[in-house]
Amino acid sequence: MQQGDMMYEGKAKQVFATDDPTLAIIHYKDDATAFNGLKKGTIIGKGVVNNLVSNHLFGVLAQHGIESHFVRQLNERDTLVRRVAIVPVEVIVRNIAAGSLSKRIGYPEGTRLRSTVLEYCYKDDELGDPMINDTHIAAMGLATKEEMDQIAALALKVNDILTAYLARLNLSLIDFKLEFGRFEGRIVLADEISPDTCRFWDARTNEKLDKDRFRRDLGDVEEAYQEILRRLMGGVQ
Ligand code: TMP
Numbered sequence: 001m002q003q004g005d006m007m008y009e010g011k012a013k014q015v016f017a018t019d020d021p022t023l024a025i026i027h028y029k030d031d032a033t034a035f036n037g038l039k040k041g042t043i044i045g046k047g048v049v050n051n052l053v054s055n056h057l058f059g060v061l062a063q064h065g066i067e068s069h070f071v072r073q074l075n076e077r078d079t080l081v082r083r084v085a086i087v088p089v090e091v092i093v094r095n096i097a098a099g100s101l102s103k104r105i106g107y108p109e110g111t112r113l114r115s116t117v118l119e120y121c122y123k124d125d126e127l128g129d130p131m132i133n134d135t136h137i138a139a140m141g142l143a144t145k146e147e148m149d150q151i152a153a154l155a156l157k158v159n160d161i162l163t164a165y166l167a168r169l170n171l172s173l174i175d176f177k178l179e180f181g182r183f184e185g186r187i188v189l190a191d192e193i194s195p196d197t198c199r200f201w202d203a204r205t206n207e208k209l210d211k212d213r214f215r216r217d218l219g220d221v222e223e224a225y226q227e228i229l230r231r232l233m234g235g236v237q
């Protein structure tokens with residue numbers, strides 16, 4: 001399998017074609033941005049952590065029957081994935097109020113929600129990924145009603161599996177973002193699941209072990225990423 005041209009460069013990843021048109025290679029960078037690219041920096045070792053963490057969590061989900069784009073890890077920073085057509089909708093799942101939800105509804109960070117919140121954002125950097133709902137998604141033709149039903153059900157199932165898995169590692173899954181793709185007529189999980197795209201708090205101390213340490217200048221950013229990797233690779237503490 002031969003690496004081809006770069007097809008796409010995002011804020012944290014590069015995606016390369018391969019000699020097999022059904023496969024792509026994701027390369028994870030240490031570059032970090034926040035607030036739609038307004039804040040820029042580097043988190044040393046982040047690319048390695050996100051690659052290993054994401055692949056590990058896709059493996060956990062696969063054991064529970066959730067299909068993803070993951071094929072195999074090539075090295076510390078590169079992973080072979082199935083080439084899917086990304087649905088341009090970011091799916092945010094929230095168990096505990098934090099971040100933009102805390103601002104929007106006035107719940108202090110850490111407030112448990114009575115039930116899981118699902119939010120959709122239109123994946124468009126120029127527009128700043130605005131929040132949209134099912135009727136916008138239908139009106140814009142971003143996905144069909146059947147696809148959105150599947151996506152919502154998958155997102156909730158991913159939440160149940162990961163919440164239980166991470167609890168055993170003394171991590172609270174506060175919220176996270178998922179992306180889905182179309183592959184051979186099916187909806188599969190795509191993109192990454194990592195400290196860049198999730199809020200992970202230590203279950204005992206509520207210490208933030210995710211990208212909020214970078215967004216909010218909390219310090220010990222690299223250490224937080226390494227701690228997530230350590231807990232996932234080390235198994236139950
Ligand atoms: P928010 O509270 O800023 O809306 O973020 C909710 C979750 O989504 C949080 O776990 C971080 C993740 N997220 C991304 O992965 N990418 C983004 O661009 C944003 C804004 C949030």
